[in-house]
Amino acid sequence: MRAEKQNLSKEYVGRLNASPFFIVVNYKGLKVGPITDLRKRLNKAGAEIHVVKNSTFRMAAKEAGVPDLNGALTGQLAVVTGQRDVSAAAKVVKNFNAEFDKLKIQFGYLNNNRLEASDLLALADLPSIDVLRSKLLGLLKAPATKLVALLNTPGSQLARVLQARVDKGA
Numbered sequence: 747m748r749a750e751k752q753n754l755s756k757e758y759v760g761r762l763n764a765s766p767f768f769i770v771v772n773y774k775g776l777k778v779g780p781i782t783d784l785r786k787r788l789n790k791a792g793a794e795i796h797v798v799k800n801s802t803f804r805m806a807a808k809e810a811g812v813p814d815l816n817g818a819l820t821g822q823l824a825v826v827t828g829q830r831d832v833s834a835a836a837k838v839v840k841n842f843n844a845e846f847d848k849l850k851i852q853f854g855y856l857n858n859n860r861l862e863a864s865d866l867l868a869l870a871d872l873p874s875i876d877v878l879r880s881k882l883l884g885l886l887k888a889p890a891t892k893l894v895a896l897l898n899t900p901g902s903q904l905a906r907v908l909q910a911r912v913d914k915g916a
Contacts, residue, residue, distance in 0.1 A: 751802060758798060758806035758825075765827035769854040769866060771839060773797070774822045776848045781824075784842050784849070793828030793835035811858070818853055832856055836870035 762768060773781065781795075788795055798806075800819040807815060828835050832854075843849045851863040861869070872878075 754799075754802050755806045755809065758796075758803060759809045761796070761825075761827050762806060762810035762812065765829060767828065767832040767835070767854060767856045769826040769832075769835060769839060770819070770852040771795075771824050771826060772821045772850040772852055773824050773848065774850075776846065780842075780846055780848070784838070787838045787842065788826060788828070788835060791828070791834040791838045792830035793826055793838070795824050795826045797822075797824045812855060813858070813860070823852065826854075831875045833869040833872045834874055836866045837874075840867060840870040 776784075781797075785795055800823060803823065803825060804815060804819055826835050826839060836851075836854075839849060839851060843851070851866050853863060854861040854866050873881075
């Protein structure tokens with residue numbers, strides 16, 4: 747293998763090892779302008795997309811410990827990787843596809859588990875991690891808030907009765 751290919755392969759191995767997920771998309775028919783727009787959107791979501799030669803990616807995936815891709819790498823492919831939230835990246839790809847109808851999700855991997863296109867679209871429909879955290883925090887906080895209100899009610903009722911008695915006597 748030539749030195750350039752080895753360097754490219756090492757670069758992709760590094761990206762795959764640094765990212766807990768990757769999404770393989772077919773970008774056939776997309777022009778440079780929309781791909782640049784997609785890169786900007788993914789960057790805001792904490793992800794990035796790279797066009798990669800299929801044979802180079804196949805070697806990099808094998809070196810990174812991804813199970814055999816079984817001929818899944820066909821066509822003009824790009825790989826989305828990131829360090830944060832897979833659902834945010836999948837949501838960007840799904841919304842972009844709704845606009846341009848050219849980007850097709852092929853498959854992906856999350857923590858070395860293969861995800862098909864339908865799985866990634868389901869992840870895209872999930873709320874963001876921040877929304878899920880806030881909902882969980884609300885669920886955890888609600889019983890404590892109700893308990894405080896319940897414990898506070900008899901004391902506040904007694905205070906109102908005493909205040910009414912003072913007001914009546916005056």
